[in-house]
Amino acid sequence: MNNSESETSSEVKEVYEALSNVLDPEVGVNIVDLGLVYEVLCEKERIAVTLTLTSAGCPMGDQIVEEATQAVEAVAKGAAVNVELVWEPFWRPDMMSDEAKKKLGW
Numbered sequence: 001m002n003n004s005e006s007e008t009s010s011e012v013k014e015v016y017e018a019l020s021n022v023l024d025p026e027v028g029v030n031i032v033d034l035g036l037v038y039e040v041l042c043e044k045e046r047i048a049v050t051l052t053l054t055s056a057g058c059p060m061g062d063q064i065v066e067e068a069t070q071a072v073e074a075v076a077k078g079a080a081v082n083v084e085l086v087w088e089p090f091w092r093p094d095m096m097s098d099e100a101k102k103k104l105g106w
Contacts (some may be wrong), residue, residue, distance in 0.1 A: 007093045011042040015049065018071040025060050028101055031068065035095025038086065047076050052091045061085065 019040075020032040030039055031051065039050040049072055053061050069083045095104060 011047075011080050012040045014075050015040045015042065015047060015072055016087070018022060019068055020073045022064065022067045024064060026058070027054075029096075029100045029102060031064060033097040033100035033103075034091075035083070035097070035100075036064075036091060038089075042079075046082065047072055047081045050086055051082075051083065052086055052089075056090050061104070 014034055016037065019037055020030045022031045022036055023029065024031060024036070027034070034054065035055060037049065037051045038049075041048040049068060051065075051068060053064065058064075065083055065085055069081055070082065080095045093101075096104070096106070
């Protein structure tokens with residue numbers, strides 16, 4: 001692995017760590033453990049995050065996207081941040097981490 005791949009890998013990890021501080025307020029579990037974060041792409045001047053919600057009718061959707069954006073901006077080191085909300089693939093409970101399943105009693 002070359003240095004740029006190593007840096008990208010550590011940057012992606014840092015973004016996931018930042019996103020793990022964003023809670024879905026309805027269930028009290030972070031969006032990473034819920035399986036809502038589909039992709040994190042770190043490029044030189046841009047960080048792109050693709051995420052979803054547990055349902056299209058989630059009343060907290062705007063808040064979650066805003067908090068995710070703020071969390072990534074806090075670690076972006078000047079890179080532009082784009083958080084995109086997608087609906088495909090649809091979220092399923094089996095996307096949750098074991099920790100989230102245990103916390104929610106699944």
